[in-house]
Amino acid sequence: MNIKRRQFLLLSGISTIASGFLGWKLSNRNSLMETAIAANPVKKDLLLRFVSVADTGTGVRGQYSVAKAMNLYHQLNPYNLVVLAGDNIYNNGEIEKINAVFERPYQPLLRKGVKFHACLGNHDIRTDNGVPQVEYPGFNMKGRYYTFGQDQVQFFALDTNGNADWKNQLVWLEKELSISKAPWKVVFGHHPIYSSGNYGSNKNFIKTFTPLFTKYNVQLYLNGHEHNYERTRAINGTTYLTCGAGAGSRPVGRSEWTEYSTSNLSFATYDVYADRMEVRGIGTNNRVFDRGVIKLNSV
Template sequence: MSIKRRQFLFLTGLNSVTLAGILTKMFNTHTNALELSNASPLKTNPIFRFVSVADTGTGGKDQFAVAEAMRRYYLQYPFDFVILGGDNIYEDGEIEKIGDVFEKPYKALLDNKVKFYACLGNHDLRSNNGEWELEYPNFNMAGRYYTFEYQPIQFFALDTNINADWKAQLNWLEKELSNSKAPWKIVFGHHQIYSSGMYGLNEEFIEILTPLFKKYQVQVYINGHEHDYERTRPINGTTYLTCGAGAKQRLVDISEWTEYATSDFSFAAFDVYNDRLIVRGIDVNNHIFDQGVIKLFNN
């Protein structure tokens, strides 16, 4: 097994116990990636497909590489929309950059009428508090927090930034979750909750958001902010998916909740069925490096 130089430098700073555990995980996930690299998504037809990616808005070659992988995936497995998980315009949310950091990279998808549903990241607030992005039609944001449905899923977009109106937003979220008739519920926002990346656990969000996820049976939370890919094991029934390696990358560790983690540039793809979701991590070479099944809550 080869280890990239940046990974080697990181590993040499760890004690022997931690190092042994990480090497074991790296070996297992490396082997898993090899096994899945030539795997095709299931041949049975899902109800629909969507993908998610975050921290994209650089306009650089790495964003274009991930966007091109999304285009190639779409040609073989057409998806209906993209969850865009914030930091849509680097560095400061300047709407005049929208052509370079969004319209050009995703032109092929936009030309095929693929919709994008965005949320606001911390960088997006640096210009006009994100208002210009809220008004940009191709981001399809019906407010700083909003909901939409693709049966059998209801999606809930959050404003996870520090200046969000949290009292109003939490009241709205609980009301919408309690009224939802959809069997599947997916929440997305920019900031992490369970993460093995640079920012780690978000204790405040664990306190205020995860009880609602458990109470109303939210199966998935999608985020960016961490520039990596990480899929957790279900935690009280909820899988936490970080897909923030859409244009930038940082090293990611592993934790007791981690099912798979990598810093490779990537996006996540979902196949939706009545009784399960299939989620896959896909890199710029269109290799499937991670694959997991998310099931409905069992009461």
């Protein structure tokens, strides 16, 4: 064997080993990025644990897959509250479908006393303007927009549809935010404010809502409509989280303010403490694909 031949074989071998090592590192890095859900020891200062999901009401495989993952998470990390951010009944909000698209998929959670608090999506108002859903006890809606509190967290549910009573709703929202004594404020509606998905960011909503969120220290806004998962960095003190892949998915991109985005079927979880909120994105493979922390005062 001549020298050139030996050099070629030696270099080829080194290249193969290097490629294999690099491939292992990349594979290992990816495996570390996602971790299986597990029971998190309850810390004594945990105030509240809740879950959010949206665009669920199909009654088909995707919804059941997400619901199954939500139930497993509950078994390991109990919670008693789910924010259901609209499009609760496809395609036209027909309340007669409620068993197929809500009661049956989430039966294990409902039996354990988990309460769902819903808002109206654009599909929900196609039948009788969503009134049957507002009146349905399982959605725990006190109106088309309403507020409720749990521990030190106050939630504000909005009607973000085009035919909403915007004049009165905005007056109500500012009043409720101004008198709230809760250190944690979470607003949710169906439509996004910031989004890298199919519909993109809503300039009118940015102009309308973000000054109120900043003024009254709203730490988190939750929405659906975009069938994906996207978490922003804190924008003027508020984190915006889309959790609309509760039954189906669509592609999503990234923006300069995006912390994490994916089109995977998923839901989000939140552990609230006195000084921070720990956020996780969880897929139907029962793995945590995103972790983030929202500080109480993140301005």
